Amino acid sequence: MMRLIGLDWGTSSLRAFLFDADGMVLEQRHRAWGIRQLPEGGFGAALNDVLAGWPTELPLIASGMVGSRQGWREVPYVDVPAHLDALVAGIRAVDTGEGRLLHIVPGVRDAHGPDVMRGEETQILGALADDDIGERTLVLPGTHSKWVTTRDGRVTRVATLMTGELFALLRHHSILGAGVSDAAGSDDDVDAFDAGVHAARDSAASGVLSRLFSARTLVLDGRLAPASVPSYLSGLMIGEEWRIAAAQGWLRTDVPPLLIGDAAQRARYHCAAASFGVHLVDAAQDAAACGLWRLATAAKLLETDASLVGVTH
Numbered sequence: 001m002m003r004l005i006g007l008d009w010g011t012s013s014l015r016a017f018l019f020d021a022d023g024m025v026l027e028q029r030h031r032a033w034g035i036r037q038l039p040e041g042g043f044g045a046a047l048n049d050v051l052a053g054w055p056t057e058l059p060l061i062a063s064g065m066v067g068s069r070q071g072w073r074e075v076p077y078v079d080v081p082a083h084l085d086a087l088v089a090g091i092r093a094v095d096t097g098e099g100r101l102l103h104i105v106p107g108v109r110d111a112h113g114p115d116v117m118r119g120e121e122t123q124i125l126g127a128l129a130d131d132d133i134g135e136r137t138l139v140l141p142g143t144h145s146k147w148v149t150t151r152d153g154r155v156t157r158v159a160t161l162m163t164g165e166l167f168a169l170l171r172h173h174s175i176l177g178a179g180v181s182d183a184a185g186s187d188d189d190v191d192a193f194d195a196g197v198h199a200a201r202d203s204a205a206s207g208v209l210s211r212l213f214s215a216r217t218l219v220l221d222g223r224l225a226p227a228s229v230p231s232y233l234s235g236l237m238i239g240e241e242w243r244i245a246a247a248q249g250w251l252r253t254d255v256p257p258l259l260i261g262d263a264a265q266r267a268r269y270h271c272a273a274a275s276f277g278v279h280l281v282d283a284a285q286d287a288a289a290c291g292l293w294r295l296a297t298a299a300k301l302l303e304t305d306a307s308l309v310g311v312t313h
Helices: 042-051 084-089 120-127 163-173 190-201 214-220 226-248 263-275 287-298
Strands: 002-009 014-020 025-031 060-063 092-095 101-104 108-110 115-117 135-140 145-151 154-161 310-312
Touching: 002 042, 002 287, 014 042, 014 287, 025 042, 060 287, 084 120, 084 287, 108 154, 115 154, 120 135, 120 145, 120 287, 145 226, 154 226, 163 226, 190 226, 190 263, 214 226, 226 263
Parallel strands: 002 060, 060 101, 092 310
Antiparallel strands: 002 014, 014 025, 092 101, 108 115, 135 145, 145 154
């Protein structure tokens, strides 16, 4: 029996999950309809496209940039310490124009950073157990990587590192990537990646800015193949994340960090963590789907009681 449709709606993509009565994903769909590249007809057209053929009576819940200022409807952030009940209370519903409500999950704001996140809070809820006790560090790689601290299941700290975006800028818009073929990948040379991680790690207090130009001088010296520059730069950027994490005291020896990401991201971060003597634990697959189900259940959306959330038009 189908009970819920969940949406992970970000900047560059839209994923839809069709859940059964036990919270299992019966079918998953992916579209390139992120909030910055919507089809003609905007959000409504994108939603209709990804849900085509699925039951129209099922409740809808979404997380991610769809609730941002540039999204379908801006949903205010929940301040840390943010827990499940606070996120549920912050859900707002928008009329899709088809006689259906789309319930949008709020993001989380850390005023001490200051820092924010949208979508990651749902992944975190999906990765953590209901009875998660104590303090944990979670790592969410990406264009804007998130390092998050939780205590007893509550998000208490958010830190964003623009690792992926800086890599792309260096790779495609700096002298470091000049002359490198677009066919060269970012992680296909493991040795070059490891060398980049080690260079960032050994930069100590100087940081990765003091090592970036080595991507060019190593090529000029014949010690790094031009095709391996992307792998080296990737190692530098990810290694800098780990150097910062170590310097900031985010790494704990008693509880290994929990890693949330796709297979390729996890592989790179496991390699980098090993260079810092850290063991990572992988979160369950598709934490976003698990988090959407958990939020919908707590919000009683499965009971189709729309009065539990605010409705805006």
